[in-house]
Amino acid sequence: MQSRKIRDKIANALKGHDADYVEIRLEESEVTGIVYRGGRLEEVGRTSSLGGNVRALVKGGWGFVSFNHVEELRHHAELAVKQARLVGKEDTKFSRTEPVAEIVAAETRKDPTAVPLASKKQLLDEYNAIILSTPKIQTSNISYHDSQKKVALATSEGTYIEQSRVDLNLRLSAIASGDDTVQQASISMGSRGDFAAIETLHDQVKEIARRAVRLLAAPQARGGEYTVVLNPILAGVFAHEAFGHLSEADHVYENRRLQDLMVLGRRFGRKHLNIVDGAAVPGLRGSYKYDDEGTPGTMTYLIREGVLESRLHSRETAAKMREKPTGNARALNYRFSPIVRMTNTFIEPGATSFEDMLSDIKEGIYAKDWYGGTTSLEMFTFSAGEAYMIRNGKVAELLRPVVLTGNVFTTLRNIDAIGNDLEMNQGGGCGKGGQAPLPVSNGSPHIRIRRCLVGGG
Amino acid sequence: MDEILSRAKKVAGQAEVFQVSSKRTPVNFEANRLKQIQTKESSSTVLRLIKDGRIGFAQVNGFVHPEALVNIALETCQFGMLAKFDFPGPRAYPHIDIFDAQTEEVTIDDMVELGQQLIAAVRQHTPDIVCEATVSKGIASVRMMNSEGGKASYSKSFFDIGLEGVLVQDQDMLFVGDSQSSCHPVHDFKAVAEEVTNQLELAKRNVSVSTKQMPVIFTPRGVASSLIAPLVAAFNGKLVLDGASPLKDKRGEQFFDKRFCLWDDATLPYQVASCPCDDEGMPSQRTTLVDHGVVSQFLYDLQTAALANTQSTGNGSRRGGLPTPSPSSIVIGEGDVYFWDMVRDMRQGLVIDQLMGAEQGNILNGDFSGNVLLGYKVERGEITGRVKNTIVAGNVYEVLSQLEAVGQEARWVGGLLLTPCLYCPSLSVATRSG
Known part of the structure; x- marks a missing residue:
């Protein structure tokens, strides 16, 4: 998304609708995922998206159109207004907010999207090795995702906001198996743009692996x-x-x-x-x-x-x-x-x-x-x-x-x-x-x- | 598509392009009134390739630059898992009816009217209920092709109607709901309305139970919210391969009750989970999972099947990543006992229609435990009222290895599960004292 060009296009598509309120959101994102199951690295992949939506409010009724074809913005806006008109039968009640124009950059410390795939894999390999080397552990499950996302929001009230964010999520599970029972223990971590938040989990990973094994012999609570x-x-x-x-x-x-x-x-x-x-x-x-x-x-x-x-x-x-x-x-x-x-x-x-x-x-x-x-x-x-x-x-x-x-x-x-x-x-x-x-x-x-x-x- | 495939073939040994585009038009009602009309269009293109024996993967939602897509997939290839399979060459696909041109023809006005009729019917029974409803129509088109000459494409129509109602009385909230899905347009709101008013009727009065073991009847919605998540996990070929399924070494064994039959079926006509082939181009089939209590087969995609030295069951499904084994329509075979005969058989027990939070425990072991969001008490063969502030806990394998009875009347739940009621002799029930 190139800011200037997109901004003009959105402004254009927002003009001249007979509606109480219209907003356009465009979103560009890229997600990287790494998934392990047991000793197997199951998935390394990347998904990128470009899409948007128009939401229109007419007499208390909403129309909403979402799309991947961002070229036909004006057409999408007209459809959203038309749909809202079919719904609206009362007075619109919608709080005002001050129109703003602002570009908000992503907050990152150690930006996960800048960490090379090889380094991410090496870290997850270490965690996986800790789980799998624990006696009586049957298998593991690791799922890592990071994403960067830029969202532009423009409204018929004159607001134009671009916000970027980087998010990461990691879930690690250790699975132990005994006589007719399967038990698991997990940790789930996330961060707003700091890969360092998941770099030092070695002790916690060891602990979940040990706990999964201990659960095999643990009793169930009485209800x-x-x-x-x-x-x-x-x-x-x-x-x-x-x-x-x-x-x-x-x-x-x-x-x-x-x-x-x-x-x-x-x-x-x-x-x-x-x-x-x-x-x-x-x-x-x-x-x-x-x-x-x-x-x-x-x-x-x-x-x-x-x-x-x-x-x-x-x-x-x-x-x-x-x-x-x-x-x-x-x-x-x-x-x-x-x-x-x-x-x-x-x-x-x-x-x-x-x-x-x-x-x-x-x-x-x-x-x-x-x-x-x-x-x-x-x-x-x-x-x-x-x-x-x-x-x-x-x-x-x-x-x-x-x-x-x-x-x-x-x-x-x-x-x-x-x-x-x-x-x-x-x-x-x-x-x-x-x-x-x-x-x-x-x-x-x-x-x-x-x-x-x-x-x- | 052709361009992506030919570019990919130049740099990789094997390649596969998968494309899906869809358009969905939901009409939403909130607080008993029409609230929002939506049009949701989306398109995705996915490239999977095998280079030097490793799998690369890239997906683009929206506009595709073929060269960029190929490059991203190539980048991920160097870290990807070792491919144990080849993309399937040309196949014969079964003819499965999943498209009805009439579905697209249903007008917005008709959909609005259907939703209004549904809400009116429910409010006629209970005027103070506040309903949310959705009536939705759509079409999805899938195309795929690979470097081995495999090629498949199909279009599917779908139509959903659903309602959720909340009735607040003093400090008490009652939640009811039902939905219906088909590839055909749904013109009649009555089936959903009848189910919801039936729930309202049975829940008219609150009664209390005591903390102890008691027999339980799971309605079809109760089966869906209590027992299905652990079963689906246990029959996933991937979990079997990893040794994380309790059924890993039970194939051929009488592990469940003799009356219990379970299968996966992607070939049922006009069902929303049906299709001629899976997301890897493998023909759809019906796969028996449990045959009269005997563990028969697990669900596989190509890679998992190859790792397990078996064949894909046509269950490779993409959920935003690489294909992974996933069920289509899950069916539990009908038995021979009517629901009301099960009720009449109980001295004291519970009917569970909706269990909340049951999927959030250790489902790998088959454990389930949840709050009875909608359930009824049975006393001396009659339903006496609604039970709340009550939690039940059990294990799917214990429940299904010793059933008291299997219901005669199977019902679809959410378009993905067809099941009768299941009657289980004893389950742990705990409730708030006073």
Whole structure:
């Protein structure tokens, strides 16, 4: 994409439509992927993309056209407006943002896209060798991807923003196999443009390989309610699933009864609970200067001192709920319309040390790291990659991975201790509305939850 | 395409070009109202080549410079894996009906009306429900050719209709939903509406269960959300080859219940997962995975099959990278017991229609554990209401090795799975006390 030429072309295509709002997004990206399975280097490949979309708003109705043929911009814009017109039957409500013209360069330290393929391969070879040389390990699974992406956004309000970003993601799994059982342990790492973030994982890789083997002999938890302590990584996933998604205003803005449930000022947790989301933190995977509607990224307190303070908005949800846009409209890529998404979501640190948190637990579960998590807004699940029994205030035997579940109206209140050791996890990706994995980060200190429901045999 | 192939042939021993272009028109409803009409066009070109025995790969979405594409693939070649196969030469492909010209002819107005009718039917049953719905039509065209003379092309039409509804009452949320997919246009909203109103009817009242082992009936949607992910992984030839599948040494063994039959079928007419050949140009087929409980076959692409000394099953599928074994339509064979007879047979148990988060544990070992997003309690042979704040846990292989019964009425779920209800004698159920 050559800036000047493209910019003129977009400006031209935006002109003279009978619509309340039109935006054009063009995107150029290049992704490099390296995949290992066991001793085999399975895939080395590169995918480059050039595409875009036009989104138009007429009387509250949307038209959206995505394409790879960027030559016919004007034609695409006309089609989007025509489609919006078929839908629109009411008044458009869409928050204004100040038009801006800005070019935002990618933030990189050790730029992964500049690291030679041979060096990437050598590093992954080292990690793979560590896993495969561990006794009783059956196989490994390594998936590395880095991408550079440049997105140009132009709106009928006069905004023109070009943003570039570099993202990388690495997942390593060690798989052990015994008598009729297969167990695995993984780590997932990500970074916004710094290859150094994944260069020194040797000890952690050794640890997952050993843990996968230990899991072969580990017992399964008994299903039921437990006092659980979550480590910062899993507690971050918990914050994302338990409350983050429910804070996304697109779930509530058209649902009167949900609005009554999610009324600002409602208490969800105790006074020590603060949950924040925001793109306006430098260098994290969910960080950016402007969202995909040209609204500047912000920091938003979802819960302050246990009380619902605000929620995440696009320009449409903000206008319809008469709240301020928060810069959370994001699209996975040019094939999708922006929707309300989280960015970097975390529980603010409290005062309790990890030891104190454990000390009065007679029988409980210490759950660490993640397999995944999902939510239906009211109820959610999150699964731990690593779990231990807690007995008489001490971390005891290793358990097979556990799935935990909760209900937003009770589980947040049951958090009775928040640690002093906030950590952000960069390894996750979020899915919503078929758009996955979107780079986000989650974080938290250790937290303790009373009466958390755990699945088991 | 020809130019890319001829350039690639000059620098590499073997080459293959794969192209797919698609156009999809989704009509989206939000909060019971028409919200957005979309047109999504995309085109991708993929080059795979084999040079000095190693595989190179490059993909371009959008405009293609043939020379640049060849160069990128060449660059990745020096690090690529050793090719154990040759690209397939000319093949005879089965004729499979996957294109209906009528699908493209459905107008936007018709699609809008269909969505509105569906939402109206559901709201007639439950006026306070808030629905999201999508009605979507599309066409995908696939072409491929390789240096060994292999050549294939086909077009597929598809049409989807789906609805998800949420009913909020005080502090309680109920989620219901269903969808239907076909290569034919769907003109009738009734099948989806009926399934959704049936869910609403059964979930009218909330009831509680206790923490213990109890029998469970998985509905077709319950099978899809609980049991399928671990099974699909276990029959992936790649995981079998790596020794990461619990079925790795079970071929020919009676590992599942005698009533359990499972197969993969890319040849079913007008099904959205059907096609005449896979993404490597291998003819589509029906592959028996479990025959009356006996592990029969695994799913393979060309490379994995060669490494495992066997034949490709025509399951090489591209998901943005090199082809990898992946199922088409998964089918579980029907049994002989009606759903309501299973219910009548239970003293106390659970019907699971939607399990949330079940795919996020150690699926390699067949373990599943999830929150019962939609499920019903059975007492003395009758469904008494909806169960929530409940988690179940089990192992696919234990469940499927000892079934109480297999349902008589198979149903499509999401266009990719055709399954009856499965009745399992005992599963661990845990619930919130008070």
